[in-house]
Amino acid sequence: MLHNKTILVLGAGELGMAMLRSLVRRAAGVSDLTIAVLLRPSTIDSADPRKQKDIDELRGLGVEIIPGDLSGQSVTDLATVFARFDTLISCTGFVGGSGVQRKIARAALDAGVKRYFPWQFGVDYDVIGRGSAQDLFDEQLDVRDLLRSQDQTEWVIVSTGMFTSFLFEASFGVVDLARNTVNALGSWDNAVTVTTAEDIGALTAEIVFAEPRFVNQVVHVAGDTITYRQLADTIDSMLDRIVHRVEWSVPKLERELAEEPGDPIRKYRAVFAAGKGVAWDKSRTFNAQRGIGVRGLEDWMRQNLLTDADASLQRA
Template sequence: MPAMKTPVIETLVIGAGELGQTVITGLLEQNPECTRSISVLLRPSSGSTRTDIARQLKQKGLKIVYADLATETVDGLSVLFAKFNTVICCTGFVGGSGTQRKITSAVLKAGVDRYVPWQFGVDYDVVGRGSGQPVFDEQSDVRDLLRGQSATRWIIVSTGIFTSFLFEQAFGLVDLQGAKVRALGSWDNRLTVTTSEDIGRLTASILAHKPPIQNEVVYVAGDTFSYAQLAEKMEHYFGRPVIRELWDMDRLRAEVAAHPDDGIRKYRLAFARDTGVAWDKKQTFNALQGIEVTDVMTWLKHQQSLVA
């Protein structure tokens, strides 16, 4: 009797930015032979950067499909998605309000077998609607769409914020130049952070897990700490005391009221809490599976070595 061939699982990765690239790397590390079964959706563009990305992906043996998520219809996207068994959304809110609902609706209409939505962030079930960040409300809508059907299996990967975002100057939590740490709401409030590289590896591991994980929220974490603990970490990093500044709720609400169109200020207000934005690292998928991840101090030292 001839050996039965393993069916080819066609996978679409939406987006090739920071997260998309690491997810692609994770998938290829998990199964180097799956190159020909992975496609990447890019936005049509004649720019040199986009052209370079497409060329690099093709050199890896990946296929490219093009669509503009902002202008394409649900019907149009569903026709494109119907060719794939698994769709992984690695593009966030760059397409504007409603994009994640549109992508999810198209995935469901296409009858895709398995979907990983763009939910690489906080626990939207706990945060809920009305957090002060409208894009969080849309993420709750996506969860409602997924749970309201049974044809498409889904996996949500909750990661906390990207580790790099913790040090973004615009976000304002850690000022590396000024040796300053700011707390949102309270020094006891906590954050969970994960590097994009770890998110890529862990997403691939979650997708390959046996028995298959389906219709679940899976928690991962590179590090979890309170703002007070973050300040202590930074003092250890600098080798001297840091300036500590508390941005209390009154200040955060006043800033949003004064700048209602400022997304960063809305993010600060939304993260000024201790529920839904942090979870115990010991209970995460990576900890339970014994997968090593990068904590904040290790990430910082690596960044320092890159610029040394």
């Protein structure tokens, strides 16, 4: 428990809120434990009802709210904020733009935090390697190189695959329910690992408190690992429809990216179509080995896509 007496989570978006809820639940009964979250002052003072609802929930959970700006503050300023915490968990995503992940990692090391969970809740960047279609992934490898080059701060990387919800994002284009179409990235036999934000939060909380402690390693988790063919089959069976199936080849996606080289969605499509480092065997994951239940694809669809009547028919 030495490394977990004070925990700071960066950000309270979809993953950050799930992470904070899970940490509070997991830490119930642990004495002298502080859980805090770093939020932009504009978020803390926002009149947006959704943001205020989250702020109220965090206060109700007993989470300390600390103002800060990961993009605007210097490495030195961030290190000063981080220095009072044992464990730092970054749930910021890529919204800060290029360079922010390196800055956070540098500040964590300069602050001397005992343990750092960087924002790497996604694909396996080591397997993908440098020079992929998504240039932000190279920065993720920079962060890994930085952490591996030192021995003062312990680090844990949690590889989760894609957020399950993102697989169904209309902008991503894989599942297009409005057009009754599933578009396979690269090949129908390509696979993708997906995990819900709630499960990522819960599993990371388990990893944070696990004994013996995880030290300087990549830990894989998974809600499900499915091929695009299995995805289309599942949509057909659960939504009682026959989707139109279109294969988006790697050359096609690379041509589209060349036409709009700055388009982040086209970058993601090209990376996932390459089929490297984006899927792993669920049986070898932390949650499978520990016997921890998670929500697979069908569970997510049942909760998010089916009406109450549909769900009743599914259970019958």
